[in-house]
Amino acid sequence: MSTDLFIRNVRPLGIDLVDIHVSNGRIGDIGPGLKPPTLDAEKIDGSGRLVFPGLIDAHAHLDKSLLGLGWQRNEVGPALRDKIDNERRMRVERDIDFHQQTTRVARRYIEYGTTHIRSFVDIDTDIGLKAFEGLMRTRQDLRDQVTIQVVAFPQSGMLCRPGTVDLMEDALRNGAELVGGLDPSTIDRDPARHLDEVFRMAEHFDVDIDIHLHEPGDLGAFSVELIAERVRAVDWRGRVTISHAFCLGGIDEGYLQQLIELLLENDIAIMSHGPSGTGTIPPVERLYRAGVRMCTGNDGIRDAWGPLNMPDMLLRAFLLAYRNNFRRDEQIEMVLDIVTNGNARVMKLDKYGIAPGMPADLVIVDGETHVEAVIERPPRWLVIRNGNVVARDGTLVDQSDPQDPASGP
Amino acid sequence: MSTDLFIRNVRPLGIDLVDIHVSNGRIGDIGPGLKPPTLDAEKIDGSGRLVFPGLIDAHAHLDKSLLGLGWQRNEVGPALRDKIDNERRMRVERDIDFHQQTTRVARRYIEYGTTHIRSFVDIDTDIGLKAFEGLMRTRQDLRDQVTIQVVAFPQSGMLCRPGTVDLMEDALRNGAELVGGLDPSTIDRDPARHLDEVFRMAEHFDVDIDIHLHEPGDLGAFSVELIAERVRAVDWRGRVTISHAFCLGGIDEGYLQQLIELLLENDIAIMSHGPSGTGTIPPVERLYRAGVRMCTGNDGIRDAWGPLNMPDMLLRAFLLAYRNNFRRDEQIEMVLDIVTNGNARVMKLDKYGIAPGMPADLVIVDGETHVEAVIERPPRWLVIRNGNVVARDGTLVDQSDPQDPASGP
Numbered sequence: 001m002s003t004d005l006f007i008r009n010v011r012p013l014g015i016d017l018v019d020i021h022v023s024n025g026r027i028g029d030i031g032p033g034l035k036p037p038t039l040d041a042e043k044i045d046g047s048g049r050l051v052f053p054g055l056i057d058a059h060a061h062l063d064k065s066l067l068g069l070g071w072q073r074n075e076v077g078p079a080l081r082d083k084i085d086n087e088r089r090m091r092v093e094r095d096i097d098f099h100q101q102t103t104r105v106a107r108r109y110i111e112y113g114t115t116h117i118r119s120f121v122d123i124d125t126d127i128g129l130k131a132f133e134g135l136m137r138t139r140q141d142l143r144d145q146v147t148i149q150v151v152a153f154p155q156s157g158m159l160c161r162p163g164t165v166d167l168m169e170d171a172l173r174n175g176a177e178l179v180g181g182l183d184p185s186t187i188d189r190d191p192a193r194h195l196d197e198v199f200r201m202a203e204h205f206d207v208d209i210d211i212h213l214h215e216p217g218d219l220g221a222f223s224v225e226l227i228a229e230r231v232r233a234v235d236w237r238g239r240v241t242i243s244h245a246f247c248l249g250g251i252d253e254g255y256l257q258q259l260i261e262l263l264l265e266n267d268i269a270i271m272s273h274g275p276s277g278t279g280t281i282p283p284v285e286r287l288y289r290a291g292v293r294m295c296t297g298n299d300g301i302r303d304a305w306g307p308l309n310m311p312d313m314l315l316r317a318f319l320l321a322y323r324n325n326f327r328r329d330e331q332i333e334m335v336l337d338i339v340t341n342g343n344a345r346v347m348k349l350d351k352y353g354i355a356p357g358m359p360a361d362l363v364i365v366d367g368e369t370h371v372e373a374v375i376e377r378p379p380r381w382l383v384i385r386n387g388n389v390v391a392r393d394g395t396l397v398d399q400s401d402p403q404d405p406a407s408g409p
Numbered sequence: 410m411s412t413d414l415f416i417r418n419v420r421p422l423g424i425d426l427v428d429i430h431v432s433n434g435r436i437g438d439i440g441p442g443l444k445p446p447t448l449d450a451e452k453i454d455g456s457g458r459l460v461f462p463g464l465i466d467a468h469a470h471l472d473k474s475l476l477g478l479g480w481q482r483n484e485v486g487p488a489l490r491d492k493i494d495n496e497r498r499m500r501v502e503r504d505i506d507f508h509q510q511t512t513r514v515a516r517r518y519i520e521y522g523t524t525h526i527r528s529f530v531d532i533d534t535d536i537g538l539k540a541f542e543g544l545m546r547t548r549q550d551l552r553d554q555v556t557i558q559v560v561a562f563p564q565s566g567m568l569c570r571p572g573t574v575d576l577m578e579d580a581l582r583n584g585a586e587l588v589g590g591l592d593p594s595t596i597d598r599d600p601a602r603h604l605d606e607v608f609r610m611a612e613h614f615d616v617d618i619d620i621h622l623h624e625p626g627d628l629g630a631f632s633v634e635l636i637a638e639r640v641r642a643v644d645w646r647g648r649v650t651i652s653h654a655f656c657l658g659g660i661d662e663g664y665l666q667q668l669i670e671l672l673l674e675n676d677i678a679i680m681s682h683g684p685s686g687t688g689t690i691p692p693v694e695r696l697y698r699a700g701v702r703m704c705t706g707n708d709g710i711r712d713a714w715g716p717l718n719m720p721d722m723l724l725r726a727f728l729l730a731y732r733n734n735f736r737r738d739e740q741i742e743m744v745l746d747i748v749t750n751g752n753a754r755v756m757k758l759d760k761y762g763i764a765p766g767m768p769a770d771l772v773i774v775d776g777e778t779h780v781e782a783v784i785e786r787p788p789r790w791l792v793i794r795n796g797n798v799v800a801r802d803g804t805l806v807d808q809s810d811p812q813d814p815a816s817g818p
Contacts, residue, residue, distance in 0.1 A: 276734045277734030306737075308727075324686070325685045325687065327483055328485070
């Protein structure tokens with residue numbers, strides 16, 4: 001149970017100093033110079049610090065993380081297929097404990113102020129549902145601290161590995177909330193059938209879709225068209241995200257404009273995380289200003305694919321700005337809108353934000369402005385989830401490790 | 410005067426646990442299980458932490474920083490000329506105190522473990538030598554904590570603003586150690602004469618050269634050719650750096666190979682810092698493996714050009730890796746070699762590195778491996794400069810502010 005909180009002197013984005021009253025896990029009054037509540041309430045003086053709504057990662061792979069297993073020297077080859085095959089082999093050889101690994105990385109996410117995560121979970125004919133089951137346990141264990149939305153994801157291919165669809169359906173029957181797809185041409189070698197299968201599962205289980213599309217230029221753009229055709233056919237408007245969508249940065253101006261119209265007509269969201277490298281990336285500002293729903297996330301954290309990502313959505317905001325050369329404050333504020341409201345819309349969080357009646361998910365940090373916090377990325381002074389303080393100064397309040405019964409609060 | 414130090418249990422890159430004896434500001438013995446010195450020495454237990462040689466920034470603009478002046482809302486236009494003109498105007502209007510600003514940013518650099526900086530300083534007919542004079546005072550004030558190499562830099566153009574060359578010569582007579590150049594075609598509109606003038610000053614004052622080349626594709630490549638022709642003509646081999654060199658990522662394979670050979674023949678170094686944005690960037694790994702001397706730096710920190718950079722060379726190593734999609738450990742170790750040894754070579758630091766007889770410039774941090782430290786970027790546990798501890802836990806030991814006589818140690 002949460003106690004009431006009275007948080008004084010904090011600054012939401014675009015608003016002057018306010019006090020926030022939190023009651024029964026929800027935000028009550030907000031405003032300058034509020035009267036302290038008469039009932040017992042924990043008083044917190046924010047001393048002019050910044051407050052963000054709970055940070056959201058709308059594109060994570062919690063099951064992939066190797067955090068805490070000792071430094072993993074990365075020597076994997078450059079091709080996507082090398083990375084996929086290397087990871088699948090390694091997991092079986094090392095007998096990865098997915099409950100342990102997803103817990104480790106999720107706890108670190110919470111320390112960085114994350115209250116909601118959309119996580120893909122790999123399903124293939126080698127590991128079966130082990131990763132899914134581990135993640136589902138973690139989702140349950142940590143439900144008071146972070147909400148995890150689970151996507152059944154065919155990382156190693158779907159049609160090209162018979163049996164994968166059956167496993168995905170098992171996951172969808174047992175709690176997976178979305179169905180994923182992956183590079184319908186370059187991985188499954190049969191774009192129409194791959195997408196038909198994904199949409200068939202989506203209709204059958206009445207779930208949203210998130211398709212990872214790394215395919216470049218005109219090939220990727222063709223996949224966008226095929227996705228849009230299926231969205232229209234079954235009226236899955238507002239229920240599909242295309243992740244990465246590198247192709248949108250690699251086609252000519254006229255075709256890009258056509259695809260933007262397709263995305264808008266079919267209310268398809270685009271996920272971009274400002275990826276590493278020099279390849280083409282979606283034109284984030286253009287898509288956002290055109291009204292395309294945009295979201296972002298960290299992708300894999302310290303996994304077999306590489307070490308570059310961290311479970312910090314302020315770092316992600318910085319990297320999205322860096323890769324897009326967003327230097328103006330209004331551009332970095334747009335990125336913050338994507339990290340918070342954009343991600344909330346994609347995850348269908350009806351109740352989100354710093355406003356009366358919303359769940360009290362708040363992150364308080366030092367800083368002059370919210371944009372400066374993206375640049376300096378200070379430790380999270382306080383992370384509040386449903387009115388409970390879950391982390392202070394970048395460290396979890398509850399240090400008990402569900403992996404280790406000997407630990408405890 | 411430095412006391413002797415006996416540092417136990419630290420790990421240099423690629424070496425197991427060692428002890429390090431520091432005497433008279435220099436590294437003495439290094440090795441596992443050294444005997445503690447018999448003389449008085451401060452004993453430091455590194456507890457297995459990582460040790461780096463002093464970090465180096467080989468491309469900084471200390472005079473541009475607006476750190477400490479309150480958050481600067483950035484609304485500058487996208488073109489290079491907009492940024493240059495906006496900055497020059499702002500400095501005059503706001504009457505920037507360059508001694509104060511260069512001190513502020515240099516002190517933060519030291520807290521991040523930086524022991525050497527090559528800083529450009531803008532010289533133009535509006536601010537004259539004010540920025541230069543401020544930076545020279547800071548260089549003198551902080552000489553025991555950080556070595557600053559000063560480059561006379563015509564940020565607003567040279568030929569296109571008559572009087573600039575005279576000011577640059579004044580700076581070179583009064584302590585500037587290098588001469589800079591800038592986009593000879595797109596800024597000065599006369600590439601041959603711009604470069605002739607830069608090389609004339611270099612010969613006259615017997616100084617090295619650092620030319621900022623943002624020009625794209627074939628235009629920038631033509632500038633590289635013109636620079637190489639002049640290096641050969643006056644035998645300035647080993648004395649020229651081309652900074653940014655975006656063009657090297659924007660030409661075809663055959664021409665790139667020709668230019669690499671030109672760079673090698675004329676021993677021209679390339680500076681790349683993994684810039685923000687989606688433009689072309691030099692192929693860092695290819696150049697490095699071909700034997701081209703590579704260096705890197707942070708460019709401007711929180712200035713009128715934008716807020717994205719920070720005075721942390723581990724963050725710079727991360728960004729250089731991120732922009733080049735370096736995920737393998739050997740690639741990130743290459744980046745660390747550039748940040749340390751590459752930058753030292755370009756700055757002509759004959760004595761550099763963790764070895765007997767070298768100046769005791771050491772940075773000690775928590776971490777599993779040096780590559781992990783690039784990803785996690787922990788606070789600098791200890792920064793040692795010429796055998797003196799200058800910062801602990803990310804904070805300067807000497808908190809006296811040369812700007813403020815009331816402060817003091």
